[in-house]
Amino acid sequence: MKKRLLIDYKDIKPSCKDLEVIGIFNPSVIKYGDELIMIARVAEKVKQKKENTHYLVPSYKENKGLMVIEVPKSKEYDYTDVRVIRNHKKNYLTSMSHFRILRSADGINFTFNNEYIMPNNIYEEYGIEDPRITKIDSTYYITYTAVSSCGMNVALIKTNDFIKFERLGNIFHSDNKDCVIFPEKINGKYFALHRPNISQFGKLDIWTAESSNLIDWGNHKIMLKARVNYTDSSRVGAGAVPVLTKRGWLVIYHSADHDSRYHLTAMVLNKDDPNKIIMKSKRPLLEPTEVYEKQGFFQNVVFTCGLIADKDFLNIYYGVCDDSIAYAQLSWKQLWENLEEV
Amino acid sequence: MKKRLLIDYKDIKPSCKDLEVIGIFNPSVIKYGDELIMIARVAEKVKQKKENTHYLVPSYKENKGLMVIEVPKSKEYDYTDVRVIRNHKKNYLTSMSHFRILRSADGINFTFNNEYIMPNNIYEEYGIEDPRITKIDSTYYITYTAVSSCGMNVALIKTNDFIKFERLGNIFHSDNKDCVIFPEKINGKYFALHRPNISQFGKLDIWTAESSNLIDWGNHKIMLKARVNYTDSSRVGAGAVPVLTKRGWLVIYHSADHDSRYHLTAMVLNKDDPNKIIMKSKRPLLEPTEVYEKQGFFQNVVFTCGLIADKDFLNIYYGVCDDSIAYAQLSWKQLWENLEEV
Numbered sequence: 001m002k003k004r005l006l007i008d009y010k011d012i013k014p015s016c017k018d019l020e021v022i023g024i025f026n027p028s029v030i031k032y033g034d035e036l037i038m039i040a041r042v043a044e045k046v047k048q049k050k051e052n053t054h055y056l057v058p059s060y061k062e063n064k065g066l067m068v069i070e071v072p073k074s075k076e077y078d079y080t081d082v083r084v085i086r087n088h089k090k091n092y093l094t095s096m097s098h099f100r101i102l103r104s105a106d107g108i109n110f111t112f113n114n115e116y117i118m119p120n121n122i123y124e125e126y127g128i129e130d131p132r133i134t135k136i137d138s139t140y141y142i143t144y145t146a147v148s149s150c151g152m153n154v155a156l157i158k159t160n161d162f163i164k165f166e167r168l169g170n171i172f173h174s175d176n177k178d179c180v181i182f183p184e185k186i187n188g189k190y191f192a193l194h195r196p197n198i199s200q201f202g203k204l205d206i207w208t209a210e211s212s213n214l215i216d217w218g219n220h221k222i223m224l225k226a227r228v229n230y231t232d233s234s235r236v237g238a239g240a241v242p243v244l245t246k247r248g249w250l251v252i253y254h255s256a257d258h259d260s261r262y263h264l265t266a267m268v269l270n271k272d273d274p275n276k277i278i279m280k281s282k283r284p285l286l287e288p289t290e291v292y293e294k295q296g297f298f299q300n301v302v303f304t305c306g307l308i309a310d311k312d313f314l315n316i317y318y319g320v321c322d323d324s325i326a327y328a329q330l331s332w333k334q335l336w337e338n339l340e341e342v
Numbered sequence: 343m344k345k346r347l348l349i350d351y352k353d354i355k356p357s358c359k360d361l362e363v364i365g366i367f368n369p370s371v372i373k374y375g376d377e378l379i380m381i382a383r384v385a386e387k388v389k390q391k392k393e394n395t396h397y398l399v400p401s402y403k404e405n406k407g408l409m410v411i412e413v414p415k416s417k418e419y420d421y422t423d424v425r426v427i428r429n430h431k432k433n434y435l436t437s438m439s440h441f442r443i444l445r446s447a448d449g450i451n452f453t454f455n456n457e458y459i460m461p462n463n464i465y466e467e468y469g470i471e472d473p474r475i476t477k478i479d480s481t482y483y484i485t486y487t488a489v490s491s492c493g494m495n496v497a498l499i500k501t502n503d504f505i506k507f508e509r510l511g512n513i514f515h516s517d518n519k520d521c522v523i524f525p526e527k528i529n530g531k532y533f534a535l536h537r538p539n540i541s542q543f544g545k546l547d548i549w550t551a552e553s554s555n556l557i558d559w560g561n562h563k564i565m566l567k568a569r570v571n572y573t574d575s576s577r578v579g580a581g582a583v584p585v586l587t588k589r590g591w592l593v594i595y596h597s598a599d600h601d602s603r604y605h606l607t608a609m610v611l612n613k614d615d616p617n618k619i620i621m622k623s624k625r626p627l628l629e630p631t632e633v634y635e636k637q638g639f640f641q642n643v644v645f646t647c648g649l650i651a652d653k654d655f656l657n658i659y660y661g662v663c664d665d666s667i668a669y670a671q672l673s674w675k676q677l678w679e680n681l682e683e684v
Contacts, residue, residue: 091542126543150547150564173549196493196516200433201517202493210558213554215561216558220495220511220515222464
C-alpha cells in the first residue's frame with residue numbers, strides 16, 4: 001500500500017480574521033466531469049485573547065453569523081479533552097467546522113478557490129462535520145453531521161454543480177453520525193448506513209435504514225455491532241460511500257479501540273440485501289503507522305469519508321489526527337487478500 | 343377535575359407461571375365501534391429464587407420466547423434504581439413489559455380477554471413499552487418503545503381490527519421514546535412528535551418529524567425545549583395523540599423535574615404548522631396529589647398515552663407510579679382556563 005500526506009492544515013487560510021485553522025480532515029471525494037471534487041471539513045478556533053481568564057469558543061447564530069462565546073476557565077468546566085469543553089449543564093466544541101471545496105485534475109494536487117459551505121441554521125450552531133458525497137442519477141447528495149445545542153443530527157444537502165447547494169433538512173435525528181447513502185436503489189428503496197449514539201443500552205454500532213425519497217428514512221436495523229476484544233471494540237462507523245463490486249457492496253469503515261486508536265477496516269455486503277455481511281477484513285486494512293497518522297491534534301486517528309475505486313486501484317482519502325488529509329492507494333488484489341468470508 | 347384510580351396492578355394475572363405482574367400503566371385508548379379499546383403496558387418480573395446470590399431478569403429471545411438472565415448480586419452491578427440494573431458493560435431492565443388489550447362499554451369498567459401483544463424480535467428483547475394509538479382512515483397505528491441491547495427504538499404496529507397486528511419495523515432509531523402520530527395529514531404530510539435521548543449536547547426535548555408513508559420519517563425539527571427552572575426542567579415528552587380543536591392541535595405532554603416528579607401539561611399547536619406553539623399551560627394541568635399518584639413502584643409519576651375528547655369533557659387515562667392506571671375528567675372550560683397564548 002502506498003501512503004502519503006496530501007494536505008497539511010498549515011497551508012489553509014482561515015475563513016475570517018478572528019479565526020485560525022487547526023485542521024483540514026475527513027474529506028469526501030467524487031468524480032465530476034474531468035475533475036475530482038473534494039469536500040473537506042475545515043476546523044477553526046477563535047484566536048485567544050492575551051488575558052487568560054476565558055476560553056473563546058466559536059459558534060454560529062442564525063442571521064448573525066459568527067459569534068464568540070466566552071467560557072470561564074474555572075473548575076466548573078472540564079478542559080481535559082482538546083475537542084470539547086464539558087460542563088454538567090452544557091458542552092461546547094473548542095473549534096467550529098465548515099466545508100471547503102477543492103478541485104483536482106490528477107487526484108493528488110488540489111486547488112482552493114474560496115469555495116465554502118458554511119453553517120447556516122440552528123442545527124449547525126457548533127459547525128458541520130464529516131461530509132460524504134453520493135451521486136444518484138445526475139444529482140450529488142452530501143450527508144453530514146450538524147452539531148449544535150440540539151445535538152448531533154445527520155443532515156442532507158443536494159447539488160447538481162457544486163456551486164449552488166440546497167439544504168434538505170435533518171434526515172436522522174440526534175444523536176447520529178457517519179451516514180452514507182448507497183449510490184443506487186436496492187429492491188426499489190434507497191439505502192443508508194448510519195451510526196446512532198446510544199446512551200443507556202446498546203453500543204456504537206452501524207445501522208441500516210431505507211427510504212423512498214432520500215428525505216424520510218425508516219426500517220432501522222442494526223447491521224454491524226462493535227466487537228468486544230477486537231480492534232473495533234469501542235465504536236464502528238461507516239466511512240466512504242459503498243462501492244458495488246463483483247462480490248457485493250464494498251464498505252470501508254472506521255473502528256476505534258478503548259484507547260481511541262482508529263483503524264480502517266473493510267466489509268462486503270450482499271448486493272441485494274445490504275443487511276447481510278458476506279466478507280470482513282481478517283485484520284485492519286489501514287492503521288496509524290506514519291508520524292502524520294500517529295501525532296497531531298488528536299493522535300492515532302485515521303478516518304475516511306471518501307474513496308475513488310478505478311479499474312486497478314482503490315484510492316482512499318482520509319483524515320489523520322483530526323488535522324490533515326492523507327492518501328493511500330492499494331490494489332484490488334491487496335483488498336481481496338485482506339478479506340475473508342463470514 | 344374528577345380523578346380516580348381505575349385499574350390496580352394487583353388485579354392483573356401474569357402472562358406465565360414464572361412471572362409476576364408488578365404494573366399495568368401508561369395506557370393508550372381509542373374508540374372502536376361501540377367499544378373503548380385500551381392497550382396497556384403490563385410489566386412483569388421473574389419470581390426470584392430463595393437463594394439470594396443472583397437477581398433474575400426476564401428477556402425475550404427470538405424463536406425461544408421468555409429467557410431468564412441471572413445477574414450476580416455483586417459490587418460490579420448498581421442496583422439503586424428499581425427499574426434498571428446498571429453495569430459499565432451492560433444494563434438490564436428489572437422487569438419486561440408487554441401489551442394487554444382491554445375493552446370497555448362505558449370508559450370506566452374494562453374487561454380482559456387474554457388478548458396480548460408480546461415482544462417478538464431482537465429489538466424487543468427487554469420488552470415493549472408506552473403504546474399510543476392513532477386512527478388514520480380505517481387503520482389503527484400503534485407507536486411504542488422497543489427496548490433491547492440495541493437501544494430504545496420507536497417501532498410501529500398496524501391493525502384494522504385489534505385482533506391481527508402487523509409489525510412495520512423501527513420508525514425512529516435508538517435512543518428515542520414518546521412518539522405520537524397526528525391523526526391526519528398536514529400540508530400533504532404525516533406528522534409526528536418524538537423524543538430523542540441526547541447524550542452529549544442538547545436535552546430531553548420534543549421534536550417533530552414528517553413522513554409521506556408513515557414508515558419513513560425525516561425533516562426532524564426541535565419543537566419544545568425542556569425549560570430550566572420550570573416544572574419541566576429535566577425532560578419533556580409527548581403524551582396522548584394530538585386532538586384537533588377550534589384553536590389548533592391540543593397536545594397533553596409529560597414533564598419531569600430534577601427529582602423525577604412528573605406533571606401533565608398542555609400546549610396548542612398551529613393547525614397548519616405544528617412546529618408553532620400558540621398556547622401553553624400557565625401551570626401544570628395535572629400533578630401527583632392523590633396517594634396512588636404519589637406512592638408506588640416509582641413515586642410521583644403521572645404519565646399519559648391516551649385521551650378521549652368528547653363534546654363536554656377531556657377524559658385522560660394515565661399511568662401512576664409505574665404501577666397502576668388512573669383516570670381524570672376535566673371540562674373544556676377548565677382546559678382553556680389553564681392555557682395562555684405564547
